[in-house]
Amino acid sequence: MEIRNLKTFATVCEVQSFQKASQILNYAQSTVSTQIQALEQELGARLFDRLGRRILITEAGEKLLDYARKLLDLEQEAYAALSDESELKGSLVIRVPESLVTNRLGPVIARFHKAHPKVRLEFITCAVMSLKRDLRKGFVDLAFLITNTIVTKDLKVQALAMEPLVLVAGPGHPLAQTKGISLKQLKGLPLVLTKVDCSYRYFLEEPLRKTPGPECPVLEMQSIAGAKKCLAQDVGLSLMPLASVSAELKTGELVQLDWELGTLETAVLMIWHQEKWLSPALKSFMEMCRQEIT
Structure with a gap:
């Protein structure tokens, strides 16, 4: 089972589209299809149901996604352990309300980019309905909400301000x-x-x-x-x-x-999955948020 195929699979799950996944990964769409087919043949299970232009992840696909995320986290952890932490690389996907990006996260983003210019930051606007799922599935590394509390057993929550x-x-x-x-x-x-x-x-x-x-x-x-x-x-x-x-x-x-x-008055909450491996880049971003958002 090749790690690149798992990366492709996880990306397709996230964007729910072979075409969008190919654009994100800079692959031909046929390459994405071939890699998914290779996984399906190797596992002997269908990972997606195709309904016209839509794709839906199957039960087998849901099971694989949990393991794929763990393996991809382990890959990042291995790279981090063997690399120079003074020059962090990689990417972070952060879900955040627009008002926080505009009014509170600006200093954090500027400071983080100056300290770690090779880390790519992607900000996705708020969507409460899918937030817990996206954190659990690893589609999102970190999330913020403007609310008093969030009831969950497997997510960690810290009030910043x-x-x-x-x-x-x-x-x-x-x-x-x-x-x-x-x-x-x-x-x-x-x-x-x-x-x-x-x-x-x-x-x-x-x-x-x-x-x-x-x-x-x-x-x-x-x-x-x-x-x-x-x-x-x-x-x-x-x-x-x-x-x-x-x-x-x-x-x-x-x-x-x-x-x-x-x-x-309500709280600014920072939220992450309790089993999420916190990469050096993610740890750095979170610590800057704790320092700047008060």
């Missing part, structure tokens, strides 16, 4: 000048929310869900920048990290709404 959350809208919003806004007053009003910073949406959506009244229509944006543009045009209201909107609050493009829950 507290993050204030504020309810904001445009200066022309009907409630912009209202004091002591109740949750009932918010019912039925449009919400501007982001997919990329999904974890803290709960702090607005859950209280509204429990409050009687008409549903709030949701405008879901792909970026915080897009959401802030919509808010400035009085399209709706949103709950956002204070650090993400502090500039707009100062210029008056946005206003902080005075509502019954006030300024909320």
Whole structure:
């Protein structure tokens, strides 16, 4: 069983596409297919079911993926043990809310890149639904969430800092000048929310869900920048990290709404799998996060 075939297999599992895997690995698509076929023949089991252009990992493939990740981690560990740690190489895949990249991770990224210029960093925006799975399967090396807690047995979680959350809208919003806004007053009003910073949406959506009244229509944006543009045009209201909107609050493009829950506070969590081998590069990045994100 060749390690390169396992790398290809793990990449196909991650992106769920032979074509995308070939682009990432810089292989011809036929090479990816050949390597997967070689594994299937060697193991005597089908690893993927092909449904038109879609592929789905089989039960046998799921079992192999667990072992493949362990073997690939061992390969990295061996390279690290025999290489000069002053010149780290490799890559890290990190899942993180956009607001953290913009407002808190900047100094970490700059410092890390200066110290380890040959390590490739890939940042993937937040997706809570698949986060635990991706950490367990090794698709992601490290993750961050803006939330109070995450319930799990096999993931390690460290709180790095507290993050204030504020309810904001445009200066022309009907409630912009209202004091002591109740949750009932918010019912039925449009919400501007982001997919990329999904974890803290709960702090607005859950209280509204429990409050009687008409549903709030949701405008879901792909970026915080897009959401802030919509808010400035009085399209709706949103709950956002204070650090993400502090500039707009100062210029008056946005206003902080005075509502019954006030300024909320939640944690910035750093999350990794308890069985994950922490490479020197990953250890270095995590330690810089502990030092810089306070």
